[in-house]
Amino acid sequence: MGAVSRRAASPVKSVSVCPCGLSEPYETCCGRYHRGGVAAPTAEALMRSRYSAFVKGDRGYLLRTWHPRTRPARLDLDPGMTWTGLELLGATEGSAFHSTGTVTFRASYRGGSLHERSRFERVDGAWVYVDGEFLDE
Template sequence: MSKRRKARPIPVECPCGLPANYADCCGRLHRGAAATTAEQLMRSRFSAFAVGDEAYLLRSWDPSTRPAEVDFDPGMRWERLEILGSTGGGPFHTEATVEFRAHYRVGGVAGDMHENSRFRRDDGAWVYLDGVVTD
């Protein structure tokens, strides 16, 4: 049986990097509101990693690529997200890409992950399909 990480305390400022509080920004998506763009979904997924919201991550993952569970590293702290670029992802698109750099800290050591993620609409809702980690 795998160990599941307990959810972290809910932050006041949203981890996604937008100038908003968590409850009004990504928190509302975590509670069930729909992302209107692929970038908004990407930001909310980063925030879900930051707060340990496995249920949201699985719900927002394409059914064809979704794992059975999310393997959180209990020593990793997701700290900051940079959106580097995107294609598609608006209200009239069915596919999108979002390139980002996610900054984290493990055991006091800073690191980052650079990924090009693909998104698609599933029954009208944006979902994460997959991504290619670079660097």
Template sequence: MARHPRRSRPSDRGATDPGCPCGRPAAYDACCGRLHRGEATAATPEELMRSRFSAFAVRDEAYLLRSWHPDTRPPSVEFDPALRWQRLEILGSTDGGAFRNEGTVEFRAHYTLRGRPGRLHENSRFTRHDGAWVYVDGVVDDA
């Protein structure tokens, strides 16, 4: 999910939502929203991946940039107004435990673009930077 067009402001999601965009049943505010607001940090690369997917879904550029490694972070994130992130599937993960400094997450992100369905399959790399998990980069599988 490295390059996607520019943000206006996060969607107004609240505690009454049926579930977080990341796929967990908790409401956005209690799930990824707390990470986006800086009230908590991701404990694992998978949790960071889920929160980054949600940040793309609600168009939270500030969080995406904050959770990106400074060596690979772009100057801004562009959001396409015709693109809507729909659903996240976590396919696998490696490392990323409490005593690890690197990890990977393989995922499939489903979206619609101008009403047409699509999906992004990526293997993402994460590392700890200043004690927090951050996104480094990913390999997108176009197949």
């Protein structure tokens, strides 16, 4: 029998799919917004990045992207909440050519879901979350 060549396995970098539901890796999808320096270009992108921030427990990003007029003084996230998926149901306006927009979505969590129509506005050129209306299932 011949000698067996043994090579050390090269480390495999784990790439996680973004929680927002798009097929991109988190780091190049919502992660780039969470890190700062790049703002979400549309109301939909901001909504998706905010959902991902809830999944990741990123309070700072959630507060930074909340309209100053409606932003709470502090944000307490439930550490027991497990978000399981995001379904985009519709959007109006919210593009690079608009100053306002709405996004309707269903965010699922272990044990239920949240159905909301969120309102967004631009402040100093950046999209921010204003408020949301809970919708009946």
